Amino acid sequence: MSTIGQEDVLNALREVSEPVSGRDLVAAGMISGVAVRDGNVQFSIEINPAHADAMEPVRKAAEKRVAALSGVLSVTAILTAEAQQAGGNGGPSGGARGRASGQAPGPGGGRRAALPEGVKAIVAVASGKGGVGKSTTATNLALALAAGGRKVGLLDADVYGPSQPRMMGIQGRPESPDGKVLLPMENYGIKVMSIGFLVGEDQPVIWRGPMVMGALQQMLGDVAWGELDVLLVDMPPGTGDAQLTMSQNVPLAGAIIVSTPQDIALLDARKGLNMFRKVDVPVFGIIENMSYFVCPACGHQSDIFGHGGARDEASKLGCDFLGEVPLDMAIRTTSDSGHPIVVSDPDSPHAKAYLEIAERISDKLGGSAGEARPAPRIVIN
Numbered sequence: 001m002s003t004i005g006q007e008d009v010l011n012a013l014r015e016v017s018e019p020v021s022g023r024d025l026v027a028a029g030m031i032s033g034v035a036v037r038d039g040n041v042q043f044s045i046e047i048n049p050a051h052a053d054a055m056e057p058v059r060k061a062a063e064k065r066v067a068a069l070s071g072v073l074s075v076t077a078i079l080t081a082e083a084q085q086a087g088g089n090g091g092p093s094g095g096a097r098g099r100a101s102g103q104a105p106g107p108g109g110g111r112r113a114a115l116p117e118g119v120k121a122i123v124a125v126a127s128g129k130g131g132v133g134k135s136t137t138a139t140n141l142a143l144a145l146a147a148g149g150r151k152v153g154l155l156d157a158d159v160y161g162p163s164q165p166r167m168m169g170i171q172g173r174p175e176s177p178d179g180k181v182l183l184p185m186e187n188y189g190i191k192v193m194s195i196g197f198l199v200g201e202d203q204p205v206i207w208r209g210p211m212v213m214g215a216l217q218q219m220l221g222d223v224a225w226g227e228l229d230v231l232l233v234d235m236p237p238g239t240g241d242a243q244l245t246m247s248q249n250v251p252l253a254g255a256i257i258v259s260t261p262q263d264i265a266l267l268d269a270r271k272g273l274n275m276f277r278k279v280d281v282p283v284f285g286i287i288e289n290m291s292y293f294v295c296p297a298c299g300h301q302s303d304i305f306g307h308g309g310a311r312d313e314a315s316k317l318g319c320d321f322l323g324e325v326p327l328d329m330a331i332r333t334t335s336d337s338g339h340p341i342v343v344s345d346p347d348s349p350h351a352k353a354y355l356e357i358a359e360r361i362s363d364k365l366g367g368s369a370g371e372a373r374p375a376p377r378i379v380i381n
Contacts (some may be wrong), residue, residue, distance in 0.1 A: 014027070044252070119228045125141065128257070140342045145230060154190050157191050170197070173197050273319065323356055
């Protein structure tokens, strides 16, 4: 296999012109974020958002041209807008608001993303802050839903800190038979997509906000998910650009908030819950993770982070309490090893906690799992 580099990619892109000025993409200064790793190529095309529709064929042409290079296995091109610039050309425009290929415009815009073909419902697993075990929870909930008979997919939306390749015990890279749509990776009967499949585990993703949002849209829409009853989205922590992008542009059936019992975590969980409510996404409920610790030697229960805080918070906020999961070494070690506890020890009390929570989530999806909910519109007062 031939080895390609950034200059090879740029030379190929010099053969693709943009329609406004007629210049090639490189001469127009529209190419950024070129990354080449093991035959997988990524780059961004910076545009004026007013020309987004006209630039979509250019994006596809750029992908096709780079895909023709010897040694290229996959190509991902993203349309991004850095700023607004009156009367500008097809190149970078001024401001921080951006739009990626296939992404719906902001408030007052027209197009909204639809459910990916074959996917009946999308549910976000979120947290107000990092370190509360959200990804571990998402992994085990996906497996628990599958154990209950659902066809499940798992999208790792934490671009800066992807966890699912390791937790789901998946190595390798997704294939793209036609160079346009990626096939998800799979293990334990769960279809998985993560930016972690495309970059090394120790390689940082250094992308600006619009690039992240474009990548999320493409990992959702340019993946052949097949027939799924539910696609769980392991959201990045917090309430930033990525969360708003998913909440605004994706027809979420609902959101699940993961928190630990202590006050500081619950404060952030409250912010996350209120964010979903403001963008009209139903909140299925709150899960209390690391709820208590049972000493394996003497059986004494210690409430290391407190206990019951999430249940009380759910009551105050008027949402359901979905259940509690203990702090236990087995949950951590099985997740780190790629053999989550729901599949490695399904009869353990910890696995049963996830299975009970999954049953409550499944009840909320009910028969409506196949009904597409229109994407909400954000209104900023």
